[in-house]
Amino acid sequence: MKDIIVQPASGKLGILMPGMGAVATTFVAGVLASRKGIAQPTGSLTQTANIRLGKRTDNRNPKIKDFVPLANLNDLVFGGWDVYADSMYDAAVNAGVLERGLIELVKDELETIKPMKAVFDKRYVKNLDGTNVKTAATKHELVEALLEDIENFKIANDCERLVMVWCGSTEIYHEAKEVHASLANFEAGLLNNDPDIAPSMMYAYAALKSNVPFAMGAPNLCLDIPALEELAKLTETPIAGKDFKTGQTLMKTIVAPGLRARALGVRGWFSTNILGNRDGLVLDAPENFKTKEVSKGNVLDGILDANINPELYGDIHHKVRIEYYPPLGDNKEGWDNIDIFGWLGYQMQIKINFLCRDSILAAPIVLDLALFLDLAKRAQLSGIQEWLSFYWKAPQTLPELEPVHDIFKQLEKLENTLRYLMGEELINNLGMDYYEDVDQEIEA
Amino acid sequence: MKDIIVQPASGKLGILMPGMGAVATTFVAGVLASRKGIAQPTGSLTQTANIRLGKRTDNRNPKIKDFVPLANLNDLVFGGWDVYADSMYDAAVNAGVLERGLIELVKDELETIKPMKAVFDKRYVKNLDGTNVKTAATKHELVEALLEDIENFKIANDCERLVMVWCGSTEIYHEAKEVHASLANFEAGLLNNDPDIAPSMMYAYAALKSNVPFAMGAPNLCLDIPALEELAKLTETPIAGKDFKTGQTLMKTIVAPGLRARALGVRGWFSTNILGNRDGLVLDAPENFKTKEVSKGNVLDGILDANINPELYGDIHHKVRIEYYPPLGDNKEGWDNIDIFGWLGYQMQIKINFLCRDSILAAPIVLDLALFLDLAKRAQLSGIQEWLSFYWKAPQTLPELEPVHDIFKQLEKLENTLRYLMGEELINNLGMDYYEDVDQEIEA
Amino acid sequence: MKDIIVQPASGKLGILMPGMGAVATTFVAGVLASRKGIAQPTGSLTQTANIRLGKRTDNRNPKIKDFVPLANLNDLVFGGWDVYADSMYDAAVNAGVLERGLIELVKDELETIKPMKAVFDKRYVKNLDGTNVKTAATKHELVEALLEDIENFKIANDCERLVMVWCGSTEIYHEAKEVHASLANFEAGLLNNDPDIAPSMMYAYAALKSNVPFAMGAPNLCLDIPALEELAKLTETPIAGKDFKTGQTLMKTIVAPGLRARALGVRGWFSTNILGNRDGLVLDAPENFKTKEVSKGNVLDGILDANINPELYGDIHHKVRIEYYPPLGDNKEGWDNIDIFGWLGYQMQIKINFLCRDSILAAPIVLDLALFLDLAKRAQLSGIQEWLSFYWKAPQTLPELEPVHDIFKQLEKLENTLRYLMGEELINNLGMDYYEDVDQEIEA
Amino acid sequence: MKDIIVQPASGKLGILMPGMGAVATTFVAGVLASRKGIAQPTGSLTQTANIRLGKRTDNRNPKIKDFVPLANLNDLVFGGWDVYADSMYDAAVNAGVLERGLIELVKDELETIKPMKAVFDKRYVKNLDGTNVKTAATKHELVEALLEDIENFKIANDCERLVMVWCGSTEIYHEAKEVHASLANFEAGLLNNDPDIAPSMMYAYAALKSNVPFAMGAPNLCLDIPALEELAKLTETPIAGKDFKTGQTLMKTIVAPGLRARALGVRGWFSTNILGNRDGLVLDAPENFKTKEVSKGNVLDGILDANINPELYGDIHHKVRIEYYPPLGDNKEGWDNIDIFGWLGYQMQIKINFLCRDSILAAPIVLDLALFLDLAKRAQLSGIQEWLSFYWKAPQTLPELEPVHDIFKQLEKLENTLRYLMGEELINNLGMDYYEDVDQEIEA
Ligand SMILES: NC(=O)c1ccc[n+]([C@@H]2O[C@H](COP(=O)([O-])OP(=O)(O)OC[C@H]3O[C@@H](n4cnc5c(N)ncnc54)[C@H](O)[C@@H]3O)[C@@H](O)[C@H]2O)c1
Ligand SMILES: NC(=O)c1ccc[n+]([C@@H]2O[C@H](COP(=O)([O-])OP(=O)(O)OC[C@H]3O[C@@H](n4cnc5c(N)ncnc54)[C@H](O)[C@@H]3O)[C@@H](O)[C@H]2O)c1
Ligand SMILES: NC(=O)c1ccc[n+]([C@@H]2O[C@H](COP(=O)([O-])OP(=O)(O)OC[C@H]3O[C@@H](n4cnc5c(N)ncnc54)[C@H](O)[C@@H]3O)[C@@H](O)[C@H]2O)c1
Ligand SMILES: NC(=O)c1ccc[n+]([C@@H]2O[C@H](COP(=O)([O-])OP(=O)(O)OC[C@H]3O[C@@H](n4cnc5c(N)ncnc54)[C@H](O)[C@@H]3O)[C@@H](O)[C@H]2O)c1
Ligand code: NA
Ligand code: NA
Structure with a gap:
């Protein structure tokens, strides 16, 4: 077994969200409420699930957050972009997911979170009309602006590390083209305003350029292109997608x-x-x-x-x-x-x-992805994180691998990855040793 | 890894069923129809499921029956006991599970299968009144009669090996008592007609005495008593139960x-x-x-x-x-x-x-249990077969173990047991090696 | 057609409820909220339904409350009995039917409504333990106490008229006996504490004695006995039951x-x-x-x-x-x-x-029954009100008639009764006259 | 009440169906099986429903077929048109609605029923390709051919009377235009091949011209045009539509x-x-x-x-x-x-x-419509038969009337129409006379 050193989760972790609608506000309001002890972050593996270690009879079932070194809820800071200028408080009220009473209890903190101007293109999202939008001559300049936003946010909020989770809308269907085929093509496309570069791709590009892990919550093409996979490998940054698996x-x-x-x-x-x-x-x-x-x-x-x-x-x-x-x-x-x-x-x-x-099922996924991608980064994992398939409707994998959709295989992969990172024995449910004298360690 | 030698599945395998009602007749008619190529034994892992071997990219997914040495459908012979004297043909028609047209196509073979006289006690099954019932002075004598039935059946049908699968009715609820606490107590109870020895226990006792693996399809107490667990170990005979998991x-x-x-x-x-x-x-x-x-x-x-x-x-x-x-x-x-x-x-x-x-879901379980228990016997496994938990509502385990009910863990245990018996690598879905240079074999 | 004179609904109408639990409090809180314009009394025919008059093409569809003279919501006063001493405010909070916010808006009025001591017998309701209960030597004396309660309530609240609607628990199953066979037997039974006289029967007796119409919301035997039918006829008081038809x-x-x-x-x-x-x-x-x-x-x-x-x-x-x-x-x-x-x-x-x-569906029924029984009384209808079958799981009818359960026939009967009381043409949905020259009035 | 003379249902009644697919074959096979006593025509009001007459206590509930003079199942003859040349036997087998065993029992009769060549236009039914289709220079000539088909069928099968029930496919959506606005326009359109005259309209026109009542089982525009309403009045022929109400x-x-x-x-x-x-x-x-x-x-x-x-x-x-x-x-x-x-x-x-x-629910509707339209004709009713609204998703009514969709009002209208035709008292469910001395006849 490889020796893996996982860096500790010290300091603040900034979570940046392109798209601050129903899912994002339910996520943030929920973390704030959990921090205050008002409510529980149920449905989040990092916060509420246990993981079995060793033999069944060992009775070792720690919470995941007590087993792997994850950022603490108290160390999280939130920011993002949206085409509407509403604060997270207003957006949460509009979303109509959470009861008004609960929102009021975290109003002060929600109100301070205001979306930065979005990179937006109505051709990609037909039914929205927002005006909190960046303008620039080229897509390259839009990306520059995002890079600056990221840097500014990090400094302003005194963050050690950042992750970015797309909580924005679903973009129209399009397929990978020449401009997506390599990082070079993509960067050329940014300069000459290639229409096939979607807004979500610009956020992802800016994140990866900044060494910030990126997760794609919508079914957008975005990460599923060679250009961005190349960039992730180049900057040794974890990526994962796509489309939160809910409902x-x-x-x-x-x-x-x-x-x-x-x-x-x-x-x-x-x-x-x-x-x-x-x-x-x-x-x-x-x-x-x-x-x-x-x-x-x-x-x-x-x-x-x-x-x-x-x-x-x-x-x-x-x-x-x-x-x-x-x-x-x-x-x-x-x-x-x-x-x-x-x-x-x-x-x-x-x-x-x-x-x-919907948003109740999606919010804990945002939390888990943010914490696990940050963990992956600290464990020197980079590129596609197939062990996070558990969270996706369309898990991203190496091109030569078929995605695994079976949620139980996905969970076993996730758990065994955590065991593997922490140097614990893997579990395969054989369990022969309970019944026979077997000269092996593997059990169930 | 232990070296396991699995004896080949040569010759005929007799399947004996106490209880020849809906489940039993659906099972037998289905095997006969499958043998004739009229219908498929869908829902049976032994016949229709595949098992992955090696890495995902190896594309090795043989059918289970092509991977482990199981008795062939053509080598099966059927018999049993019931309190009603109807032939399996009449019982199948009465059960009303299968379409008449299908039953007619296997009528000839079904008609020849007639139930032997049952060991029955109306106190244990209130709502039945059958007359095809053995009478004797003591439970000991009833067991003797069953032992004879078993021996006669084996000879008459030229069987190499036998298995017994209870497809009889659900007996009343009762709990383990002193008479069940050891083999000695139990045998004394047979002699003095202890009322707490249920009919199903006598069938199980007779089976184990004859080195015939036994499975308990109903939720009866039966196998879940120290006396019979002791006998199974003594005679090195596999047992498994209880209550077919369907619906x-x-x-x-x-x-x-x-x-x-x-x-x-x-x-x-x-x-x-x-x-x-x-x-x-x-x-x-x-x-x-x-x-x-x-x-x-x-x-x-x-x-x-x-x-x-x-x-x-x-x-x-x-x-x-x-x-x-x-x-x-x-x-x-x-x-x-x-x-x-x-x-x-x-x-x-x-x-x-x-x-x-119901019976459509239960029939393939009868088939799988018969074939897997026979495999277990030939692989020198004996006593409780926890790896067959997959098939049970209430899986029998060692007293010190909690049963596993999660069907996906049960399936992994079953599959890894088969891999283990055949000397194949176990699977734990980690799969790190696809993404990293890892110096280990384990994969997913 | 008979000439019917319906007395006007002037002055206050008191609604007395034996049993002030989920249904009763949802009803009262709802009327109070409706009076304040906070919410709508949806599901109540008297308040929200329309009735067609004349030909389809006449477009005459007044609200029922604008068609027949009913007591106005503003003229209602509420009272009752319960074995628990909680005010209607506390009972409403406990019931957990309505949102706390809504209850608070009518708290002042709810708090003033306190249950009188109940006539109760634990043999008839096994799972309740209340202490707000009348004690007396005989059932006769208990009835006397109820008669006094009724009279006092009427005076204290300045009521013109009263109705009583049982919203108490379901009593145990019992069948009519000799003591129920005539008014004379029943009154003798009250004197000698006949165990077959259930608490609900004593409330009904007291109501009818006081000329107060009575409705039976539970499936209790209560009104379905010759003794009380006799009393209703004698005092010319309308009765109706039983078991609110909801869900x-x-x-x-x-x-x-x-x-x-x-x-x-x-x-x-x-x-x-x-x-x-x-x-x-x-x-x-x-x-x-x-x-x-x-x-x-x-x-x-x-x-x-x-x-x-x-x-x-x-x-x-x-x-x-x-x-x-x-x-x-x-x-x-x-x-x-x-x-x-x-x-x-x-x-x-x-x-x-x-x-x-449940209670949301039952509350408007309580309102409709109270208003319609009061209407019936003012229209000189007495005894069993079969035209209210619409509201009951088990409609009370003359012994020689089978109850009608078809809700559409029940509704037609109810509506045609209202038309009949108001001297409007009945509707039978024939409608031939739209298509042909027919020398008759009847249409649809 | 008007004096209505209903002519007796003597001789054979021919039922012509444009479209001989699932519904038509299920209908015909079912009538044939019912005639042989093999199965019951359940779901047909004419055959299996009862109608209450008089007071509830009169216990007069004859079967509808014993109350009004309807054609007897034994007097029915079947024919029709389809774009596929399959006999009704082949079509029934293809439809896959009825079990093969049942179809075989009426095979002889079904085989003799072969579709006449259809009037068809692929623009109106995109997904069908049949070749059993009439060709002619003008729509006028196509109608002539249909008129001939009708006449020939009547003579060949020795029918006293005919009805036509459209069981053909749903045509594309189109709206009424100038060509549909009057009979004169329509007939001009037939001559100059107006594209807005759909095939189903030609069948309806031919039926009405031949004094044959017509029912429209699909949601086609067809009958809902002034031209055909005019023709129906002119030839005193009943019409009814549209779209069988099932599922x-x-x-x-x-x-x-x-x-x-x-x-x-x-x-x-x-x-x-x-x-x-x-x-x-x-x-x-x-x-x-x-x-x-x-x-x-x-x-x-x-x-x-x-x-x-x-x-x-x-x-x-x-x-x-x-x-x-x-x-x-x-x-x-x-x-x-x-x-x-x-x-x-x-x-x-x-x-x-x-x-x-679907077809099991539709078949008895075809039967009822055929028998009731024939009754209507014999009772001198003509034009739109609103009393048959019961059978339609979109009941045809006079332009100035809103259709009634409430199935219970539709049923009451249907039943009261039958009572009216037979001189029986109408029913309105008032029923006051059971409870009071009322000087009127109306009851419930
Ligand atoms: N909730 C679920 O269960 C679930 C499951 C899977 C995927 N998703 C996806 O998650 C995303 C968010 O869902 P939601 O319910 O919060 O939707 P939402 O519409 O409430 O929020 C999306 C927000 O993204 C903003 N937005 C759109 N384009 C943007 C851009 N280019 N830059 C910045 N902001 C942008 C919108 O203005 C909006 O406020 C959607 O794509 C949805 O399909 C949700
Ligand atoms: N079908 C399912 O999905 C399912 C699932 C779980 C368990 N089971 C259990 O399987 C058993 C069989 O089910 P089934 O649907 O075939 O029931 P069934 O009633 O059709 O058949 C049971 C047969 O057992 C016979 N019998 C009873 N006691 C006997 C005895 N002492 N000796 C010999 N025969 C005896 C009965 O006469 C009957 O013919 C039942 O106990 C049932 O609870 C069935
Ligand atoms: N809610 C519905 O949809 C519905 C429908 C049909 C019938 N019902 C019947 O209506 C009745 C009331 O239902 P609920 O949901 O309000 O029940 P509940 O239990 O909330 O209220 C019943 C109240 O009656 C009181 N009570 C019992 N016996 C009494 C007595 N002898 N004198 C005075 N008070 C007495 C109880 O203490 C309780 O507070 C029940 O009998 C129920 O079966 C309700
Ligand atoms: N089955 C139901 O519950 C139901 C309910 C309401 C309406 N309908 C309508 O009844 C009609 C028949 O339904 P079905 O299930 O029997 O469909 P089907 O497709 O089985 O049969 C329709 C037949 O009509 C034939 N046809 C089409 N156009 C024709 C034409 N111009 N002349 C002669 N034949 C023609 C087709 O070849 C086909 O054989 C459909 O329009 C359907 O929408 C059915
Ligand atoms: Na155990
Ligand atoms: Na109309």
Whole structure:
């Protein structure tokens, strides 16, 4: 086993967010409330989950935050950009996710957090109209401005380290082109205003240039281009993406592995979502919806592998719908119908109705990603962080690897990575040694 | 790693079933139909699942049956006991699980399988009245008769090896007493007709005495007593139990690990089942229902561990109901309402409606257990087979171990056991080596 | 058409409630809030529904309260009895139905409403322990005390008229006996403390003796006995019951008429309810549940009439379950599975999940019943008010009549009764005159 | 009351169907099977429903077919047109609605029913390609050919009377134009091949010209134009439409009246449908889906009337989706989420999952419409038959009348029309006479 030295998490950690809407404000308000002891950061692995170490009978199950050296909630500082100039307090009230009473209790701190001017391009987000926007002659100059914002924020807030987590809107669907194929091309494109460089890519570029780890919360193309992967390796900065795994897709990557586990066949999976928040409004534009649809569409393929088992998974009708339905507000509702078959081809159905809350599920992911990416940086990990696949609808991996969507394999990878970083034995659930005299260490 | 020699699966394997009702007939008819190529044994890991070997990029995913030496479907022979004298053909028609057309195609073979006289005691199964029943002065004599049945069956059918899988009814709830505390006590109890020795225990005793592996498909106490664990060790015979994991409990051990994975809290889980078959009728008697209820009731505790994480799982209202509702016939329907909470305590709900078919889900389990127990025997494994936990609502383990209910950990244990038996590398999903230069073998 | 003179609704109307728990406080707080214009009394026919008059093309659709002379919300005064001494403010907070913020806005008025000492008998309600209870040597004396309470309340509050609506707990199941068979027997029973005279019957007796209309919100036997029917006729006082029709039963009497309308057959109807309030706790006692079960069990029979149409409705498996499940609080959830069949016997299913709020659905019923019973009294209607069937799970009718459960027939009866009282043409939806020259008035 | 003479239903009645797909074959096979006593025509009012006559206590509830003079099932003859030349036997097998075993039992009769060449225009149905199609220089000539088909069929099958029920595909959405504004314009359009005259209009024109009542089972514009209403009046022929009310819309017109009955407010109604048959394939084309969407979209407006009650129904988000999802085949599944509010604005939700079978629900409607339109003709009713609104998603009415969508008002209208035709007292559910001495006849 390699010897890994993880630097301590001393000093302040700044968390920068392009996009300060429902998810970002729910995240920040929640951290502030948790710090005050008003509420619990439930749903965050870094704060509330335990990790088993050693044998089952050892009873060693520390909290993750007591096992790996993570930044403390008290050391976090928040900042970001948005096309609307509202403070985080106003934005939280508008988002309508949290009860007014709770927001008021952290109003003072929220009010001081004001978005910097955004890099924005309406062609990439059809249904928004904000005016808190940078203007410049070239994309290169916009990036320069972001670099300055980052530097200024770090100094002003006395931060030791920074991470950046995209909480901005979903951009329209576009595919990688020549301009994305190498860092050189990309930088040329910045200079000559290439239309295929999306705003989110400029934030990511600025982050990586500044040695700041970057995570992509939306399904945007952004990080998934050779240019930025190259830059991440060059500056030894961790990156991870994309599209926070919440709601229906979360359920899908829980249930599908279960069907595969029992070798049950799948004929069809119909999923519809109804939601009424600003994110829903953005996704009401077909080109933006396409980006989300593609991101959501692949999760089954990775789990129910038609190549390996065509009899069971070779002919699945998978259809995903997202419907803007204002009565729900930030509550999202998923309805799934799953057509399965078992012994002798007999058919069965599973119907799942998930009455969830989007931003409530996303906020702890923002926290975990910020803390884990900061950990990765301190552990000298760089480039794509596949061990964070757990958090993504469309996990970024090396080009030659298929992403793993099974949430349980993702979790095992995450946990074993933490054990590995801390020099603990890995766990593989064999457990023969409880029952037999075996001359090996591996257990379960 | 220990050197394990697995004996080859040559010759015929006899599968003996106490109880030849819905599950047993669906199993046998299905194997016969599969042998003829009329239908597929979907849902059986031994027949249709693949197992990954080596690195992800190796693309080695053989079918399990091509990886470990299992008895071939063509080498199986079937027999058993029932309190009703119907042939397997008549029993299959009565069960109403399979379409008549399919049954007719294997009628000839099904008709030849006639149940031997059962060891039965109406006190243990209130709602049944069968007459195909052995009579004898003592339980000892009943066991003698079973031993003879077993021996005769083996000879008559020219079997190399046998396994026994209980597919009989759920017996009333009772707890382990003095008579169950040791093999000596138990054998004394057989002689003096101790009322606490249930019929299913006599079948198990006879099996183990004959070196025949035994699996307990119902939630009966049966194997869970020191007397029989002692006998299994003594005769070096594998045992496994109890209560086939199908339907709602299957879903529960899929979904609960997913909630725990994301560190979501759980406030309540309400489960109701409606079913209309003979099993439902038996469970309509409160004392028999109790046995099932206890078996179903613990699955959450093992997964959502209140000891380790009391904030999230310390106050769960878990309620399970089973309702006899004739319109459904053998179709069973589960409805679950799950009350969860996330970030800052915000509440959400998941509702799952599973339109399943009980015997269709149970039949492939009978097949897998028969083949895997036979494999275990040939691999010199004996006593409790915890690696088969995957198949059980209430997995039998060493007294000092908590059972693992998480179906994904159960599957990993099962698969790693197979890899271990065949001398293949274990899998733990770390996969660091894809991304870094690591001087170790472990991967994902 | 008979000439009916409806007395005007002048002066104050006192509404007396035995039982001041979730329903009663939600009702009173809601009326107070509506009076202040803070919220709307939605779900109340008297306040928010319209009634069509004349031909469809006449466009005459007044609000019911503008059509018939009802007491005005501003003229209502509230009082009652409970075994707990909490004021209505404290009781409302405990009930946990309404948001605290709303309750605070009507706190002043709620606080002044304190329950009088109750007539209570723990044998009739197993799971309650209150001490705000009257004691006396005989049931006769208890009734005397109630009569005094009524008189005192009327004077103290300067009321013109009173009505009484039982909002107390469900009593245990019992059947009518000799003591209930006539008014004479009943009055003898009061004197000699007959154990079969339930507390609710004493309230009803006292009300009728005082010429106060009485409605029975629980499924208690109470009004359904010859003794009290006799007294109602004698004192010319309207009565109506029983068991407020809310939640799942409401849905059932909506959906079942629809199935019958299309002549679809029904094989089974499985209903389960989960609820977590004090009402749920009371119903957790089997003897109290029985009362509710019987009340809920008959609604289908009246709608899906097996006598008239045995092919479609002769063999329905109807099962109703109520489960106490604390995580839901006052939110109640119903899940229905309906097995139907159509053309050539082909089977279909309907599943309904109703996420409802019990007291929110019941409160407007209390209001409507109070106002309509007061109207009935002023219109010289007396005895059983079948036209109020609309509000009941188990509508009281003349012994020789089968109750009508179809909510649409109930509504038509209610509306046509109002039209009839006001001398308006009845509506029968024929409407031939729009299309043809017909020499009649009746239309639709 | 007008004196109505209904001619007897003597001789054979021919039922002509343009479109012989799933619905038509399920209808015909079902009538044939019913005639043989193999199966029951459940879901048909004419065959299986009862109608109450007189007072509740009279116990007069004859079957409708025993009350009004309808054609007997044994006197029906079937024919029609389709763009595919398959016999009804082949079409029934292809449709996949009925079990093969049942179809075989009526194979002989089904095989003899072969479709005549269709009047077809691919512009109106994008996703079909059939070749069994008439060709002619003008639409006028196509109509001539249809007139001949009708006449020939009547003679060849020795029919006394005919009716025509459109069971063909949904045509694209188009609106009424000048050519539809009068019979004269329409006939000119036939001569000069006006592109706005859809195939279904030509069938309807031919039927009316031949004095054959016509019903429009699809949501096609067809009958809803002045030209054809004029022709119907001219030839004294009954017409009725449009779009068979089955599945989700059926449920909607059952549940919505229930919400309105209780004065519950509605904030949103989201409906999605998944279906996998040929009808689903046709509706997969956006222009054809639009026709269906419009037809389905209005049912709520009529029931939850925002004009009359804007507080409750003034702001409803109503969204309807239809999704082509092949795994379901002819099984259709609807999922509805209904957001309602009650007392003080508190919110609740209803979720309905309807696992239905489209053609099974539609077939009895075809039968009822055929028999009732024939009855109407014999009772000298002509033009729009609003009393048949019960069967339609978008009932045709006089231009000055709003359609009634409430299925219970529709049923009452239908039943009172039958009572009216037979000189029986109408029913309005008042029922005062049971309880009082009233000097009137009307009761309930
Ligand atoms: N909430 C979830 O469960 C979830 C799950 C997966 C992904 N996501 C994604 O997370 C993102 C945030 O979701 P949300 O609910 O907070 O949405 P939101 O609409 O409330 O917030 C997004 C914010 O980003 C801002 N923005 C857009 N473009 C920007 C730019 N170029 N620079 C700076 N700010 C910009 C918008 O003005 C808005 O305030 C969305 O892309 C969403 O698709 C959310
Ligand atoms: N089907 C499932 O999904 C499932 C899941 C878990 C457990 N189980 C258990 O499997 C068992 C079989 O289920 P099933 O649906 O086939 O039930 P079943 O009632 O159709 O068959 C059980 C048979 O066992 C026979 N029997 C009872 N006592 C016996 C005895 N002492 N000796 C011999 N025969 C005896 C009965 O006569 C009956 O024919 C039940 O205990 C059930 O609880 C089934
Ligand atoms: N909420 C609904 O949807 C609904 C529907 C139908 C019927 N009901 C019935 O309405 C009644 C009230 O429901 P709730 O939710 O308000 O229940 P609750 O338990 O909150 O209130 C009932 C109150 O009655 C009091 N009580 C019991 N016996 C009494 C007596 N003899 N004299 C005076 N007070 C007495 C109890 O102390 C309690 O405070 C119950 O019987 C319930 O079954 C309610
Ligand atoms: N099944 C239901 O529940 C339901 C409900 C409401 C309306 N409908 C409508 O009823 C119609 C029939 O439904 P289905 O399921 O039988 O569909 P289907 O596709 O199985 O059958 C329709 C048939 O009409 C034929 N056709 C199309 N255009 C024609 C033309 N111009 N002349 C003659 N034949 C023509 C097609 O070839 C096809 O065979 C559809 O319009 C459908 O929208 C069905
Ligand atoms: Na154990
Ligand atoms: Na109209």
